[in-house]
Amino acid sequence: MAADLHCHTRLSDGSVGIEDIILIAQKSGIDTIAITDHDCIAGTVRGQVIGKRYGVNVITAVEISGFDFEAGKKVHILSYLADAPDRLEAICRKTSVARKRAGQIMMLKVAARFPITSEFIISHASGSTNLYRQHIMHALMDAGYTDKLFGDLFHTLFDEDSESNVLAPTKYPDVETVIKEIHGAGGIAVLAHPGKFNNFEELDKYLDLGLDGIEVWSPFNDDEQTQQLTDYCKKHKLLMTGGSNFHGTYGEKTVTIGSYTTPKEHLDKLMGYKAKKKRAQRKAEKEAAAKAAE
Numbered sequence: 001m002a003a004d005l006h007c008h009t010r011l012s013d014g015s016v017g018i019e020d021i022i023l024i025a026q027k028s029g030i031d032t033i034a035i036t037d038h039d040c041i042a043g044t045v046r047g048q049v050i051g052k053r054y055g056v057n058v059i060t061a062v063e064i065s066g067f068d069f070e071a072g073k074k075v076h077i078l079s080y081l082a083d084a085p086d087r088l089e090a091i092c093r094k095t096s097v098a099r100k101r102a103g104q105i106m107m108l109k110v111a112a113r114f115p116i117t118s119e120f121i122i123s124h125a126s127g128s129t130n131l132y133r134q135h136i137m138h139a140l141m142d143a144g145y146t147d148k149l150f151g152d153l154f155h156t157l158f159d160e161d162s163e164s165n166v167l168a169p170t171k172y173p174d175v176e177t178v179i180k181e182i183h184g185a186g187g188i189a190v191l192a193h194p195g196k197f198n199n200f201e202e203l204d205k206y207l208d209l210g211l212d213g214i215e216v217w218s219p220f221n222d223d224e225q226t227q228q229l230t231d232y233c234k235k236h237k238l239l240m241t242g243g244s245n246f247h248g249t250y251g252e253k254t255v256t257i258g259s260y261t262t263p264k265e266h267l268d269k270l271m272g273y274k275a276k277k278k279r280a281q282r283k284a285e286k287e288a289a290a291k292a293a294e
Contacts, residue, residue, distance in 0.1 A: 002261035003032035005061065005270075006078065006192065006215065006243025008250075012037035013132040015248030019050050021257065026054045030258040032267060034061035034243065036078055036192075039092040039099070040129050041085050059271075060085050063192055065095050065170075066178040071202050075175045076192035078215065078241070080270060083186025091173060091181045096130055098171045103131030105168035110136055110157065113166070116143050133158050134250040150252055179209050188212045188273055190241050194229065196220035207236055212273065217242025217260045219253040239273060240266045 007021055008014035016024070018035065025033045033056060035047045041062045051058035060082055066075040082088060111118045116139060124142070125135040136157075137149050146153040157166050173181075182189040190213040194200055203214075215221075216229045217240075233240045242262040244255045262270070 001029065001031045002258065002263060003034075003057075003267045004030050004243050004246070004258050004260070005032075005034040005059070005080070005241050005262050005267075006036050006063070006218070006260075007033055007246045007257060008037055008063075008248075009035055009043055010127040011040050011043045011129050013128070013130075013134050013247060013250055015134075015250045016246075017127070018043050018047050021246070022047065022050050022054050022056050022058065024257050026056050028256070028258045030261070031055070032057040032059065033257070034059050034078075034080065036061045036063040036243070037129075038063050039065055039095040041088055041092060042129065044085060060187075062088060062092065064088070064091065064178050064182065065099075065172045066175040067172040068175050068199075068202055068205075071199075073199060073202070074172070074197045075178070075199055075202075075206075076197070077175065077178045077182065077211075078190040078192045079182040079185070079187040080190060080241075081186075081188055081274065082182065085185060085187070087185035088181060088187070091178070095170075095172060099130050099132075102168040102170040103136075106133070106157075106166045107131060107136060109166035109168075110140070114140065114143065114145060116140070132250075134247075138250075149250065175206065176209050179206070179211060183210060186274070188239065188270065190215055190239060193218040193220035193245060195222065195225050200225070200228070203232060207238070211238070213239025213241055213270070215243060216240045217262065219245055219255050219260055239270055241270060242266075 009018050035043045037043055044060050047058040062079050064077050068075050107121050121139040124138045125131045140146055156162050156164050179189045189211055192215050214229050242260050244260045246257050
């Protein structure tokens with residue numbers, strides 16, 4: 001069956017809890033999901049325990065935020081099936097601290113501009129490991145200043161091109177570091193939604209850095225981009241994944257769990273990827289040893 005390998009919960013910037021996401025997946029006929037909260041691995045163990053209860057396979061995953069300083073673009077890398085996910089705690093914590101600092105600055109700017117308190121804004125982030133733009137917008141919705149999460153007010157406050165934005169910089173690790181950390185934890189590094197941050201021109205560079213795969217099926221990739229990515233992955237023998245990037249009501253796109261998925265053929269390739277690489281490595285070492293003995 002198909003798998004949705006990109007879902008967010010309340011632990012980061014989603015609006016739905018872990019158990020509810022798993023139940024939705026079960027009722028939608030999705031038997032495998034990945035909880036990919038931003039820079040947060042806290043939901044993995046709990047998700048796997050709950051998943052077993054409902055017959056849904058929850059694979060170890062996290063979405064790590066990075067930045068390509070040469071291209072001047074954000075880059076999100078999905079880590080799957082890490083042997084030692086705890087080794088990703090350091091990079092996740094560092095980004096989380098930076099995001100928390102930026103969130104507090106934005107919150108104070110909004111509280112100064114509108115007659116709402118910081119406490120009121122913070123209450124909307126209950127259950128999350130951080131304060132995200134969606135939480136600030138939710139507070140402004142509840143206060144009656146907008147009826148849309150991603151409407152005109154959102155763009156006024158959070159678009160870089162807006163003269164009235166309240167943005168505060170968040171320092172992210174460079175993409176090379178992110179990929180190295182994922183591999184150091186025994187994980188598989190997959191580029192998330194290239195269409196969202198227009199990461200297409202940098203694909204060759206990320207391939208050279210050791211990228212293992214690309215999220216081909218995503219609400220942020222249009223049909224032409226999906227075909228382009230499919231062709232690229234086939235040419236370079238990269239893994240192909242898919243996921244809805246589900247955030248519930250906090251999502252930029254209207255999607256349901258399972259609306260974008262990883263076909264079974266490609267899920268099987270992902271699940272067997274590390275074993276295949278180890279076999280190839282052992283074979284190469286054996287051939288090198290035999291050649292050296294000649």
